[in-house]
Amino acid sequence: MGEVIALLVILTFVFIIAGIPIYISLMFTGLLSLVALASSTATPLATLVIPQSIFNGIGSLPLLAIPFFMLAGEIMNRGKITEKLIRFAMLLIGRLPASLGLSSIVASMFFGGITGSAQASTSCMGGILIPAMKEEGYPTKEAVGIIAAASTCGPIIPPSIIMVVFATAVGCSVGAMFMGGLIPGILVGLILMIVLLVRNHMYHFPKHDERLSRNEVVKVALDGIIPLGMPVIIVGGIMGGVCTPTEAGAIAVVYSLLVSLFVSRTLRLRDIWSLLLATVNSAAPLLLIIACARIFSYGLTALQMPVIVNDLILSLTSNKYVFLMLVNILLLIMGMFMDGGASVIILAPILAPVAAALGISTIHFGVIMALNLTIGNITPPLGYCLFIGSRIGDITVEEGIKGIIPYLIAEIAALLLITYIPSLVTYVPVMLGYSVV
Numbered sequence: 001m002g003e004v005i006a007l008l009v010i011l012t013f014v015f016i017i018a019g020i021p022i023y024i025s026l027m028f029t030g031l032l033s034l035v036a037l038a039s040s041t042a043t044p045l046a047t048l049v050i051p052q053s054i055f056n057g058i059g060s061l062p063l064l065a066i067p068f069f070m071l072a073g074e075i076m077n078r079g080k081i082t083e084k085l086i087r088f089a090m091l092l093i094g095r096l097p098a099s100l101g102l103s104s105i106v107a108s109m110f111f112g113g114i115t116g117s118a119q120a121s122t123s124c125m126g127g128i129l130i131p132a133m134k135e136e137g138y139p140t141k142e143a144v145g146i147i148a149a150a151s152t153c154g155p156i157i158p159p160s161i162i163m164v165v166f167a168t169a170v171g172c173s174v175g176a177m178f179m180g181g182l183i184p185g186i187l188v189g190l191i192l193m194i195v196l197l198v199r200n201h202m203y204h205f206p207k208h209d210e211r212l213s214r215n216e217v218v219k220v221a222l223d224g225i226i227p228l229g230m231p232v233i234i235v236g237g238i239m240g241g242v243c244t245p246t247e248a249g250a251i252a253v254v255y256s257l258l259v260s261l262f263v264s265r266t267l268r269l270r271d272i273w274s275l276l277l278a279t280v281n282s283a284a285p286l287l288l289i290i291a292c293a294r295i296f297s298y299g300l301t302a303l304q305m306p307v308i309v310n311d312l313i314l315s316l317t318s319n320k321y322v323f324l325m326l327v328n329i330l331l332l333i334m335g336m337f338m339d340g341g342a343s344v345i346i347l348a349p350i351l352a353p354v355a356a357a358l359g360i361s362t363i364h365f366g367v368i369m370a371l372n373l374t375i376g377n378i379t380p381p382l383g384y385c386l387f388i389g390s391r392i393g394d395i396t397v398e399e400g401i402k403g404i405i406p407y408l409i410a411e412i413a414a415l416l417l418i419t420y421i422p423s424l425v426t427y428v429p430v431m432l433g434y435s436v437v
Contacts, residue, residue, distance in 0.1 A: 004036050005305045012296070012346070022342045023285075023292040030292065033299025040303075053294035058287050061246055062164060062174050067283040068249025069159045072230060072256045073115030074275050074282075079260035079267050081227040082124045085110045088224025090208065091217065098205040100136055101143075101196050104129045105150040109189045110224075112154015113231040116161050118377045121151035122385040126392045134393070136206045141403030142199070144389040148378045148400070149192055149407030151385050155340070155374045157185030159234050159249065162373065165290065165341050166366045169348040173363075174245040175238045176434035177370075180363045180425045182235070184371060187424065188414045195410040226263060230255050239432055286341050293345040301349070310354050320358040324419050327351060328372060332412075335376020336383075343373050356437075363436040364425045368418060375411050378404050 008029050015025035031050070038045045089107040096102055104125065112121045126147040133143035155162050158178035167174040212220065230252050237243040243251060260267035300306075317323055334343045348369060355365040377385040380401060390400035418424050426436045 004040075005300060005303055005308060008033055008036070008300065016338065016342075022339070023288045026289065026296040026346075027292040030295030030297075030299050033296065033303060037299060037302050049298055050295055053298050054291045056294060058291045060168050062168050062244075063287065063290065065159070065164050065174065065246040065249040066161055066286065067279055068246065068253055069116050069161060069164075070283050071275065071279040072249065072252035073117060073120065074279050075253065075256040075260055075267065076114050076227055076230065077120060077124060078271060078275060079227070079256070079264055081114070081264075082107075082111065082128060084220075084223040084227060086125075086128060087220045088228075091212070091220050091224070095208060096197075097207050098196050098200040099208040100129070100133055101138065101146050101200075101205055102193055104133070104146055105153075105189055105192050105196065108147065108150035109153045109157060109185070110228060112151060113157040113159075113185075114227060116154060116159045118151040118154050118374060119384045119388060121154045122148055122377075122388045123392075125151065126389050130389065130393045138205060139203070139403070140393045140395050141399045142203070143403070144386075144393040144395065144400045145403030145405075145407050146192075146196065147392075148383075148385040148389040148404055149411060150189065152374045152377055152411065153185050153189045153192075156181045156188060156367070156371055158182065158231065158238075159245070159252070160370065161286075162340050162344060162370045163366065164245065165286070165344045166348050166369060168290070169345055170352045170362060170366070172366065173434055176363050176429045176436060177366050178235070178238055178245060179429040179432055179434060180367045180436070181370065182428050183424050184367055184414070184418045187417065188371070188411060191410045191414045192407055195406055199406060223264075226259055227256075229259075289342055290345055293342075296346070297349050306350060306353050309350050310357060313354050314357070318358070320355075320360055321420065323354070323358055324360070324368070327355075327368070328415065328419060331369060331372035332375065332379070335373045336379045336381065338376075338382065340370075340373035340376060343376075344369060361422060361426055361436045363429055363434070364422045367425045368415070371411075371415050371418060375408070375415065378408060378411075 012025055012029045016022055034046050034049060086103060086107045089103040093102050093106060108121050108125050111125055115121065130143045130147055134140055158181055160178065160181055163177040163181060164174055167177045233255055234248040234252055237248045237251065238245055313323065352362055352365055356362060377383055380386060380397065386400050386404060387397060390397050429436050
């Protein structure tokens with residue numbers, strides 16, 4: 001049976017690499033797994049599993065948080081908050097060396113905490129900041145590296161779509177996952193800032209010394225704090241037990257609408273329909289993948305794949321630190337070739353039980369997985385953020401890779417810290433009363 005399972009998994013990746021849509025690849029190999037199950041057990045083909053799995057795959061209430069967070073981020077993005085967050089970040093740290101570069105990292109952390117999307121962060125922040133850094137004398141590849149790397153903080157700092165996907169795939173708490181990502185997301189941003197300060201000694205990036213009047217400071221602060229109220233509401237509501245992550249997503253949509261329509265007045269009622277369409281176009285592919293992955297997951301579970309993988313890994317090593325290192329290598333490679341959400345859907349149900357058997361917290365393992373696959377946004381050949389940043393900077397991807405290498409090394413260092421110091425992930429959830437087992 002192990003050979004059949006290995007063949008099914010290999011076929012899945014072959015189909016995906018060949019360019020077949022991920023949801024079709026998962027559905028087809030899931031159907032093949034049901035055929036294999038029927039043949040090996042001499043039972044009728046479980047055809048009813050297909051519609052039941054698809055319905056159950058997208059009928060989960062926590063998954064409703066995904067379109068809510070996407071819609072809230074889309075509203076804020078259309079509400080032209082990018083410039084406001086940049087000015088606010090400059091207000092906070094704009095007098096330090098490499099002012100604009102450091103502010104870019106902070107602003108990307110803010111923006112990512114609002115949208116939860118690394119690609120959106122690179123596109124919106126990069127469109128403004130990469131040309132601005134080039135004008136100040138930053139090498140283009142350096143500007144691209146800073147923006148692309150900083151954008152990976154967003155999917156770790158809550159709200160995080162990839163964490164919702166993981167929590168749904170393994171059945172753990174979305175709130176605990178969100179809280180587990182707080183310290184790691186901030187840690188990644190701080191390490192990137194340290195690397196930039198070190199590189200400042202080589203390039204001597206410009207430092208901003210301009211002073212703002214008191215009225216200007218108040219205006220910039222208010223303009224920045226108001227949109228940042230959205231992640232504060234989400235995190236505060238979940239931490240305080242006032243609302244579930246799904247309810248927090250709905251509240252975030254209402255808040256972002258009120259801010260964009262009546263406070264900043266950068267959005268009109270007639271724009272809402274296009275926002276809804278954009279959100280559907282973004283959320284539907286991911287939800288479709290999740291639905292079809294349930295067929296795949298059902299078939300492989302019925303074929304005893306989790307048990308076989310568990311026995312195989314434990315026969316190789318019973319040391320959880322070695323296991324985590326192997327998982328990191330596997331996920332970094334997966335992130336280079338496959339979308340993070342799809343990788344979580346396929347691998348989380350397989351690897352999470354093994355991690356639990358070795359005494360590794362599910363929340364800790366989930367954050368490790370999320371950060372690993374988020375780093376894939378800046379690694380070729382799939383690296384979306386790398387391609388977006390290089391296109392904005394009008395340089396080749398090869399040049400973009402050169403600029404991103406120091407920051408990629410820094411993010412891998414942060415990943416290792418998070419991997420081998422579990423309290424960086426579990427401290428906040430445990431403090432708030434969440435189970436992290």
